Amino acid sequence: METQQSSAQPRPNFSGAGYVALGSSYAAGPGLGIPVPRSAPGARRTDANYPHRLASALDLMLTDVTSSGAVTADILYRRQYGQPPQADALTPDTDLVTITVGGNDIGYVMGLVAAGLPPGPARLAGLAGGLQRLGTGGLDRQLVLLEASLTMVGELVRRRAPRARVLFVQYLPVLPPDPVVRVPRMSTRQAASGRRFFTHLAGATARAAAATGATLVPVAAAGADHHAWSDDPWTTAGIRPRPGGPLPFHPNTEGMAAVAAMIGAELTGSGAAP
Incomplete structure (x- = not known):
């Protein structure tokens, strides 16, 4: 009897591949694990973020330059916390790049925090009316500029690391997608x-x-059922950070693990994402 050979393709082997992680706190994972490296405390990146989880799962050589508070300019050309622009970590030998950035360009998390604060503290912090400004022409222009800035990031990555596999990783959702669901402390x-x-x-x-x-x-779509007020949240709902815990309206440990699994499934073609 003739033996039939399997038509299944072997999964890609990423062992030893050079991986550079770019982005903001949604990639850095502040409050989720041990800070790395200790020489850049302002960045607040930790070993429990999705870049570290992905690198461990696929045996990648990780260079993690993600940084809390980063905007697209901090990837493109600007120094942050005394560190060089994040794109400086890219080389022609880089094999893989992930990018999660843009929320800070338009004050995404700050707007959510402002909406949950009483009027007095919100005004004192200069955040009053954060989300009410979303319908203004000024913000609409910011959103247009955000797309252009993100495109510039992608183009620069292509130039600096021409052979790399480049992945844009969206932000995890915080708010329930269903408008009927009441969000505490928000109108x-x-x-x-x-x-x-x-x-x-x-x-x-x-x-x-x-x-x-x-x-x-x-x-964004994968996390819709895992918003901050769901039974299985991937983001945090609290206004005030817990000591040693994630920041308000940021990914929690489960969220970072889920994002790493989704990226891993995309790279290996396993389809085994949450």
Whole structure:
């Protein structure tokens, strides 16, 4: 009897591949693990973030330059916390790049925090009315600029690391996608504006990926049932950070693990993402 050979293709082997992680706190994972490296405390990146989890799972050689508070300019040309621009970590030998950035360009998390604060503290912090401004022409212009800035990031990565596999990784959602679900400490108008805000952020990331020939990791859709008030949250709901815990409205440990699994599934073709 003739032996039939399997038509299944072997999974890609990434062992030893050079991996550079770029992005903001949604990639850095502040408060989730041990800070790394200790020489850059302001960045607040930890060993429990998705870049470290992905590198461990696929045996990658990780250079993690993600940084809390980073905007696209901090990847492109600007120093942050005394560190060089994140793109300086890229080389022609880089094999893999992940990018999660853009929320700070338009004040995404700050807007959510402001919406949950009482009027007095919000005003004192200079955040009053954060989400109410979402419908203004000024913010609409910011959103247009965000897409252009993300595209510039993708183009620079292509130039600096021409052989690399490049992945734009969206932000995990915080708010419930269903407008009927009540969001504590937010008015209906604020929550609706926050959803619009997040939709624009996710869309700008997707369009920048398409414009630069990068792969999109659709974290925004995958996390819809895991919002901060769900039974299985991937993001935090608290306004005030817990000592040693994640920041408000940021990925938690489960969220970082889920994102790493989604990226791993995309790279290996395993389809084994959450």
